[in-house]
Amino acid sequence: MxxxxxxxxxxxxxxxxxxxxxxxxxxxxxxxxxxxxxxxxxxxxxxxxxxxxxxxxxxxxxxxxxxxxxxxxxxxxxxxxxxxxxxxxxxxxxxxxxxxxxxxxxxxxxxxxxxxxxxxxxxxxxxxxxxxxxxxxxxxxxxxxxxxxxxxxxxxxxxxxxxxxxxxxxxxxxxxxxxxxxxxxxxxxxxxxxxxxxRVHKVFKNYHDTILLVDKGKKQVSSTMGHNLMHGHPFADNRFKQAHENISRLKPVFADGNLKEFINIVESEALTLHAMMMTSEPYFMLMKPNTLEIIHKIWEFRRESNSNLCFTLDAGANVHVLYPEFEKEKVHQFIKNELIVFCEKEQYICDRIGFGAKRLKSVSDNLYG
CATH class of the missing domain: 3.30.230.10 (Ribosomal Protein S5; domain 2)
Known part of the structure; x- marks a missing residue:
């Protein structure tokens, strides 16, 4: 199309x-x-x-x-x-x-x-x-x-x-x-x-995402401004190439359910996003000290427990903790015990993978039953 x-x-x-x-x-x-x-x-x-x-x-x-x-x-x-x-x-x-x-x-x-x-x-x-x-x-x-x-x-x-x-x-x-x-x-x-x-392995079809609200304030830089900073960025071309390569790398990961390689790609992508902002002109540091504390806690927990949780970030300070369904109870306990102390007012949102938008019933509904 x-x-x-x-x-x-x-x-x-x-x-x-x-x-x-x-x-x-x-x-x-x-x-x-x-x-x-x-x-x-x-x-x-x-x-x-x-x-x-x-x-x-x-x-x-x-x-x-x-x-x-x-x-x-x-x-x-x-x-x-x-x-x-x-x-x-x-x-x-x-x-x-x-x-x-x-x-x-x-x-x-x-x-x-x-x-x-x-x-x-x-x-x-x-x-x-x-x-x-x-x-x-x-x-x-x-x-x-x-x-x-x-x-x-x-x-x-x-x-x-x-x-x-x-x-x-x-x-x-x-x-x-x-x-x-x-x-x-x-x-x-x-x-x-x-x-x-x-093909997508069944382990990825019920993944969880707990969103740790590190900073609830207005974004330091708008998305539009952030995207525009990629024009003339000294590392832009290599970053765009990397994104293409990572999508290719994920094909066997999704097919086979390779959680270790999934973690490597997803966390690298998150940190690369912030690296691009830190090396733009003007430059921005959108992670907060508590963002880094959470990341280090996640790495430590994964190393000690052999868990498959990982993090990703959007263009801000909040942390998305991703993990498979079969580790839900263990990871929830870890989040409550170790991570919410780094959230603003200890606030977080428990979410999971969904399956798209939905039409809701209304008085004038006559199309979809």
Missing amino acids: VENDFVPAGYTAQSERGKVTWRAPSNIALVKYWGKRENQIPANPSLSFTLDACNTTTSLSYEKRNGKRTDFSFELFFEGKAKDDFKPKIELFFKRTKHYLPFLKDYHFKIETSNSFPHSSGIASSASGMAALSLCLMDLEKQLDPDMGMDFMLQKASFLARLGSGSACRSIQGNLIQWGAHSGIPGSSDQYGIQYPF
């Missing part, structure tokens, strides 16, 4: 008003996306686990507008309260997607959104938020084009979500999602995420 494939030829049905609701999960990248080109195109491919408990629920109420329409019309509510400071991001998203959703100016929208995780918890909500909104808009387009297949709907939702937030394209489906063109991954694309097409 290419961009023009997502431009509708026309609509065969109408919808005057209605309401749809979707819940979309966050995701955690195993191979990191860091650096992008124009139009939200990634500089390197990435691979992520879709999560479950950390999600965004978005309801989209829509009503047909009358008269000449030259602008977008929408109101936005976050957890029940008007959120005008979010509106510029939605406006930009609508501008980027209007070519692919030509009905956008025909309706007034009421967007109501909420997160399952606490506000300012340090968990990025742009991926789950843009994924949920994109699915709501595609739900409306499916009503206008009843012949649209579900596979195409989900693929286009991923394409649209990417235009709002790059990693959001990995929050439509689950449980293991590839985004970015890679010569060894058939069907992979810079335009949207795809479900990983190769």
Whole structure:
């Protein structure tokens, strides 16, 4: 699929008003996306686990507008309260997607959104938020084009979500999602995420992710600024090459359930992400002292217990502790005994691998039963 494939030829049905609701999960990248080109195109491919408990629920109420329409019309509510400071991001998203959703100016929208995780918890909500909104808009387009297949709907939702937030394209489906063109991954694309097409050992299908909230404050550097710092970065080309190589290295790992090699690749990816930020211009140190304390504790515990837990990081101080289902009790006890003391107010979130977004029942529901 290419961009023009997502431009509708026309609509065969109408919808005057209605309401749809979707819940979309966050995701955690195993191979990191860091650096992008124009139009939200990634500089390197990435691979992520879709999560479950950390999600965004978005309801989209829509009503047909009358008269000449030259602008977008929408109101936005976050957890029940008007959120005008979010509106510029939605406006930009609508501008980027209007070519692919030509009905956008025909309706007034009421967007109501909420997160399952606490506000300012340090968990990025742009991926789950843009994924949920994109699915709501595609739900409306499916009503206008009843012949649209579900596979195409989900693929286009991923394409649209990417235009709002790059990693959001990995929050439509689950449980293991590839985004970015890679010569060894058939069907992979810079335009949207795809479900990983190769064999995945059962040990990776019920993995856990406990998120240790080291720092719940506002991010020191925005994702957009961070990605832009890769332009002209002295190590950028080698980093992009490394990402391609790590995705190739993970193919036999996922097939065979090789947890030791999984740990090596995932932790290296996390530290490389932060190394790129520490060596950019300007440079940033997004890990906190407690981030490093947790990492050393994890290494010590793994060495002494022969456990298979590991860590990964996003572009911040929080630590994602990854571990297989069969070690859940042992790792939970370790986290409670040794790690939560390094979290802000001892707060953490227990999550696990999920299987993608879900449409929720609403009063106007007549499409999916």
